[in-house]
Each structure stands twice: as C-alpha cells, then as structure tokens.
Amino acid sequence: xxxxxxxxxxxxxxxxxxxxxxxxxxxxxxxxxxxxxxxxxxxxxxxxxxxxxxxxxxxxxxxxxxxxxxxxxxxxxxxxxxxxxxxxxxxxxxxxxxxxxxxxxxxxxxxxxxxxxxxxxxxxxxxxxxxxxxxxxxxxxxxxxxxxxxxxxxxxxxxxxxxxxxxxxxxxxxxxxxxxxxxxxxxxxxxxxxxxxxxxxxxxxxxxxxxxxxxxxxxxxxxxxxxxxxxxxxxxxxxxxxxxxxxxxxxxxxxxxxxxxxxxxxxxxxxxxxxxxxxxxxxxxxxxxxxxxxxxxxxxxxxxxxxxxxxxxxxxxxxxxxxxxxxxxxxx
Amino acid sequence: xxxxxxxxxxxxxxxxxxxxxxxxxxxxxxxxxxxxxxxxxxxxxxxxxxxxxxxxxxxxxxxxxxxxxxxxxxxxxxxxxxxxxxxxxxxxxxxxxxxxxxxxxxxxxxxxxxxxxxxxxxxxxxxxxxxxxxxxxxxxxxxxxxxxxxxxxxxxxxxxxxxxxxxxxxxxxxxxxxxxxxxxxxxxxxxxxxxxxxxxxxxxxxxxxxxxxxxxxxxxxxxxxxxxxxxxxxxxxxxxxxxxxxxxxxxxxxxxxxxxxxxxxxxxxxxxxxxxxxxxxxxxxxxxxxxxxxx
Numbered sequence: 001x002x003x004x005x006x007x008x009x010x011x012x013x014x015x016x017x018x019x020x021x022x023x024x025x026x027x028x029x030x031x032x033x034x035x036x037x038x039x040x041x042x043x044x045x046x047x048x049x050x051x052x053x054x055x056x057x058x059x060x061x062x063x064x065x066x067x068x069x070x071x072x073x074x075x076x077x078x079x080x081x082x083x084x085x086x087x088x089x090x091x092x093x094x095x096x097x098x099x100x101x102x103x104x105x106x107x108x109x110x111x112x113x114x115x116x117x118x119x120x121x122x123x124x125x126x127x128x129x130x131x132x133x134x135x136x137x138x139x140x141x142x143x144x145x146x147x148x149x150x151x152x153x154x155x156x157x158x159x160x161x162x163x164x165x166x167x168x169x170x171x172x173x174x175x176x177x178x179x180x181x182x183x184x185x186x187x188x189x190x191x192x193x194x195x196x197x198x199x200x201x202x203x204x205x206x207x208x209x210x211x212x213x214x215x216x217x218x219x220x221x222x223x224x225x226x227x228x229x230x231x232x233x234x235x236x237x238x239x240x241x242x243x244x245x246x247x248x249x250x251x252x253x254x255x256x257x258x259x260x261x262x263x264x265x266x267x268x269x270x271x272x273x274x275x276x277x278x279x280x281x282x283x284x285x286x287x288x289x290x291x292x293x294x295x296x297x298x299x300x301x302x303x304x305x306x307x308x309x310x311x312x313x314x315x316x317x318x319x320x321x322x323x324x325x326x327x328x329x330x331x332x
Numbered sequence: 333x334x335x336x337x338x339x340x341x342x343x344x345x346x347x348x349x350x351x352x353x354x355x356x357x358x359x360x361x362x363x364x365x366x367x368x369x370x371x372x373x374x375x376x377x378x379x380x381x382x383x384x385x386x387x388x389x390x391x392x393x394x395x396x397x398x399x400x401x402x403x404x405x406x407x408x409x410x411x412x413x414x415x416x417x418x419x420x421x422x423x424x425x426x427x428x429x430x431x432x433x434x435x436x437x438x439x440x441x442x443x444x445x446x447x448x449x450x451x452x453x454x455x456x457x458x459x460x461x462x463x464x465x466x467x468x469x470x471x472x473x474x475x476x477x478x479x480x481x482x483x484x485x486x487x488x489x490x491x492x493x494x495x496x497x498x499x500x501x502x503x504x505x506x507x508x509x510x511x512x513x514x515x516x517x518x519x520x521x522x523x524x525x526x527x528x529x530x531x532x533x534x535x536x537x538x539x540x541x542x543x544x545x546x547x548x549x550x551x552x553x554x555x556x557x558x559x560x561x562x563x564x565x566x567x568x569x570x571x572x573x574x575x576x577x578x579x580x581x582x583x584x585x586x587x588x589x590x591x592x593x594x595x596x597x598x599x600x601x602x603x604x605x606x607x608x609x610x611x612x613x614x615x616x617x618x619x620x621x622x623x624x625x626x627x
Contacts, residue, residue, distance in 0.1 A: 069433050069436075116612050116615050116616065117615075119615050119616070119619040120571075120615065120619055122431075122432060122433065123369075123373075123375050123432050123433065123436060124571060126375070126433065126436060127375065127567045127568075127570070127571055128571055128611070128615065130564055130567060131564060131567055131568040131571065131608050131611055132608060132611075132612065134564045134565075134568075134608065135605045135608035135609070135612075138604040138605045138608075139605065141604075142601060142604075252564060256440060256444070259437065259440075263437065291452070292452060293448040293451050293452050294448070295444045295445070295447060295448030295451070296444070296445055296448035296449055296452065297448075298441075298444050298445075298448075299441045299442065299443070299444030299445030299446070299447075299448055300441070300445050301441070302437065302438070302440060302441025302444065302445075303423070303438055303441040303442060303445065305437075305441075306427065306434050306437050306438040306441065307423055307426060307427075307438070310430070310434065
C-alpha cells in the first residue's frame with residue numbers, strides 16, 4: 001500500500017534520564033539471579049538459555065537498533081558453531097582460540113552476506129539474507145568437515161587458557177555466564193556509542209541520514225558484521241556447551257526462532273531478547289516431551305505477537321503504567 | 333549414443349525436463365507471490381504452506397470424498413483460496429498500515445502453525461497420490477521417453493500463467509487491480525471496493541499456490557513439509573526477477589528451473605545452490621532484479 005507506514009515498533013528505553021539506572025538495576029538483579037541459578041536449576045539448560053539469549057541480543061542489535069530484519073542469522077550462529085567445533089576437535093585448539101575462530105568466521109560470513117544484502121531494503125533485505133543463509137546451509141550439507149547429518153560430535157571442552165578445566169559443568173557454567181555478560185556489555189557499549197546513534201538515525205529515517213552526509217551503506221554493513229560476530233560468539237559457546245555442532249543450527253527455522261525470541265521479548269530493548277529467549281527455550285524444553293510439534297506453538301505465538309503485542313513483553317511493560325512509574329519511557 | 337559436451341543426449345534432455353517441471357512450479361509460485369506483493373505489499377511466507385494445503389486437499393478429497401484428480405484441480409484451489417480469504421479478512425488486513433515486515437512475520441508464523449498442525453495429524457512422511465489414468469504412461473519423442481504426466485504439468489502451468497497474465501493485463505478487474513497497486517486511495521474514491529479487491533487478490537495468490545500443489549502431488553509425495561524448502565528457492569527466484577512485473581516472475585521461474593536442471597548435468601554438487609549464486613550475482617550487477625523497476 002502506498003503512503004506512510006508505521007515503522008517497526010521499538011521500546012525506546014534510553015530516552016529517559018532515569019531509565020538507564022532502572023535498566024542497570026534490573027541487569028544487576030538478573031546477574032545476581034544467574035550467579036545462584038545453577039544451584040537450583042539444571043546447569044546445561046541454563047547454559048543453553050544464556051547462549052540463545054546472547055544470540056537473540058546479537059540479532060536485536062541489527063533489528064532493534066538498525067531496523068534491518070535479517071532472516072539468515074542461523075548461518076552465523078550455526079557456522080561459528082561448526083568452526084569452533086572443528087578447530088577444537090580436529091586441530092586440537094584451545095577453547096578460547098576455537099571461540100575466536102568461530103567469531104571471526106561468523107564476522108567474515110557476515111561481511112559477505114551483508115555486503116550483498118544491503119543492496120536492497122526492507123522486505124527484500126529479509127528475503128536475500130534468508131536465501132543466502134539457505135545457500136550456506138546447502139554448503140554445510142555437502143562440505144566434508146561438517147560431517148553432514150551426523151554433525152561434529154564429542155567436541156572436547158578443553159582447558160581454558162591452558163589452566164581452567166571446562167570439563168566440569170559448574171566451571172563451564174560460570175565461563176558461559178562471563179562470555180554472556182561480556183557480549184551484553186559489548187552490545188550495550190555499541191548501542192550507546194556515536195556509531196549506535198547513527199544507526200538509530202538510519203532506522204528512523206534513512207533518507208535523512210543520507211542527506212546529512214552519512215555513508216549509510218557502510219554503517220549498515222558495520223552493524224551487520226558486528227551482529228553476525230556476536231551471533232557467532234553465541235554459536236561458538238553453544239558448540240562447547242553441548243559438545244557438538246549440527247545442521248539444525250544453520251537451518252532457516254533457527255533464523256525464525258531468533259526472530260521470535262526478539263519479537264516476543266521486545267524489539268529494541270536490552271532486556272527483551274533475553275526474556276524472549278528464556279521463554280522460548282523453556283517452552284521448547286517442556287514441549288519436547290509432549291506429542292504436539294513445537295512449530296504449532298511457535299507459529300501461533302508468532303501470529304499473536306504480530307497481531308496483539310508488537311512491542312513485545314518488555315516493550316509493553318515499558319509502555320504500561322508500571323513501566324512509567326519505574327521510569328522507563330516508551331516511544332514507538 | 334549421441335553426445336553433447338560429453339553428456340549423453342538422453343541424460344541432458346531428462347534433466348532439462350526435470351528443470352522445466354521445477355521451473356513450472358517456480359513460475360506458478362513466484363507468480364502468486366508477485367500478484368500478492370503487488371497489491372498487498374505483503375511477502376506471503378505462507379505460500380509454501382498453501383502449496384502443501386493444495387496437495388493435501390487433493391489427497392483428502394480423493395481418500396475421503398472420492399473426488400477425482402480433475403475435479404480436485406479446481407476444488408482444491410477454491411478451498412485453499414477460501415481459507416486464505418478468511419485469514420486475510422480476520423487477521424492479515426489489520427497489518428497493512430504497519431511496516432511491511434510485519435506481514436512477512438505474520439505469514440511466517442501462519443506457515444509454521446499450519447505445517448505443524450499437518451505434521452501432527454498426518455506425520456512427516458510422504459503419501460503417494462496416483463496420477464489420473466488418462467495421464468499415465470509415456471510417449472516416445474524419438475530422442476527420449478516423455479512421461480505424459482510431466483508433459484501435462486508443463487502445459488498446465490504455462491496455460492495458467494498465461495491466463496493469470498491475461499486476467500491482470502487485459503480485463504476490467506485486472507485494470508482495477510493494477511490501478512489499486514498504483515494508488516489505492518484514489519481507486520477507492522472512484523467507488524471501487526479496495527478491501528474486497530485485496531481479499532480477492534490474496535485468495536487468488538493462495539489459489540495459485542494450491543493449484544501448483546495439486547499438480548505436484550503425483551510427482552512429489554504429499555507431505556506436510558513439501559512447501560517449506562521450496563518457498564525459499566521461490567523467494568530467490570522473486571528477488572532475481574524483481575517484483576515489478578508479472579511476466580518477469582513467470583519468465584524467471586522457468587529460466588531458473590532450466591538452469592538448475594542443467595547444473596545437475598554438468599556440475600551436480602552445485603545444483604542446490606546455483607539459484608542462490610545467480611541471485612547474488614544479479615544483486616551485485618542489477619540490484620532491482622532482472623525485470624524490476626524499483627531500486
């Protein structure tokens with residue numbers, strides 16, 4: 001339809017002076033909860049949750065703060081997972097070097113896919129990222145190092161920096177938590193940097209950003225590569241958590257899942273993707289034992305989100321009276 | 333045996349035919365996507381699910397109602413079209429005033445829910461659907477044997493593509509449709525009921541997908557996930573062709589199908605990705621697509 005259309009709704013939380021403090025306080029509570037959580041809950045489940053929360057946050061960096069909907073983030077997540085698993089298992093690399101390779105590999109993939117995809121906007125951008133990630137999926141099916149349907153199995157976790165044994169579940173948990181917090185800090189710094197501000201300007205009005213003299217394509221590509229690298233970080237630690245890398249992580253369904261997590265939690269909020277990832281992973285955990293296919297629930301939640309609460313849980317909370325009393329402000 | 337570029341003619345022709353058949357489906361599906369996108373500005377991610385629904389409708393009509401293939405070829409698209417019209421009226425129409433990405437996300441959710449439901453009731457394995465007796469067997473073309481049903485698929489899809497093109501370019505309804513694509517507000521002020529036009533268009537697009545599904549049922553087996561991987565290839569086809577023209581969508585569909593078939597002969601390893609590679613090249617050289625007008 002012609003005419004002006006409402007842009008992607010984002011809970012714009014940073015606009016308020018006190019909102020930063022509120023968010024930091026919430027983050028502190030979250031961190032405290034995560035520090036004691038493995039005493040109460042199954043650590044592997046928590047680590048999975050953290051990996052997906054980081055993945056969704058990385059995705060949100062692109063959709064929430066730059067307004068680019070990528071339908072191909074599974075390529076970076078699953079790709080990095082393969083790179084790390086291969087380096088650690090076949091080449092005997094240490095876990096930190098393996099993760100570094102995964103992140104760099106994902107960034108490289110992001111550079112190639114991003115450079116092609118940013119040539120079109122909006123819907124086309126989504127379709128192109130989807131198609132290119134599907135191409136990467138087919139490449140993964142055929143390349144020998146991924147071992148096709150079997151995946152890369154029994155990946156050793158190894159010794160972190162040569163001294164810390166990640167084979168112990170609790171040690172691994174706190175390592176994953178540290179990586180997660182680091183990733184989140186990078187995202188927070190990135191979003192609030194001058195670079196991040198320009199990205200927001202592009203999201204709000206691309207034509208205007210161009211007329212102000214910004215090289216929009218470069219900024220978009222920068223954001224895309226950054227998002228891909230962080231998604232890669234999430235994929236790399238996932239390979240070490242579960243000690244295998246599979247085709248599942250590069251499928252387009254995975255790209256859809258990360259969109260759902262972000263949409264459900266709240267696009268463009270710092271906490272939203274974490275909450276969304278938590279809900280989706282928990283839901284999958286419970287549904288895994290029932291006969292109802294997860295996709296029915298996922299699909300219905302997707303439709304409900306789009307039709308009823310586009311700002312997501314955190315975005316709606318920020319817009320509600322409670323959110324306003326807490327000092328969050330929502331502009332959408 | 334005759335050889336061309338070191339490849340037996342029969343193998344070459346065989347893959348060319350496979351390519352032409354795949355191309356028929358790409359053309360039908362990308363045509364439906366282009367028609368829907370033209371007016372609604374929605375990328376219909378549920379297109380693959382509607383294709384699957386068409387095949388299942390034919391299968392269920394046969395097993396439950398005893399309805400034969402020829403009637404199913406008409407009934408299945410009508411049923412799926414009605415279903416699509418209900419979805420458009422009750423849900424999709426609320427999203428038009430929002431960012432177009434919401435339409436994509438909504439139809440993505442719809443596709444997941446529909447495919448999940450069918451997997452729950454019918455299982456993931458494929459079910460055979462026999463071709464009608466009139467279309468079994470093969471004819472000898474001299475250089476190869478052509479299975480009659482496969483020839484029929486190419487002819488039928490070509491006929492439907494041309495019919496839709498004529499409907500949009502040559503009839504009064506098509507003129508309304510094209511006018512509403514250009515400027516819906518103005519067309520509405522002339523007394524044309526644009527919301528109904530939108531519903532009809534979505535139903536038409538979904539019906540085309542269902543028609544492709546019925547055509548596909550005897551060739552590929554009927555399974556809940558038959559459309560989910562196809563739809564991504566069709567997206568690539570649409571990006572290559574550009575959304576600008578109906579004819580572009582049709583031509584690109586056949587062309588890429590044939591190229592994919594030929595790749596299977598000359599370099600089989602690349603046959604899965606050749607369409608995506610072509611998409612990347614086209615985007616680098618001509619970002620608007622081969623037939624696209626918008627930049």
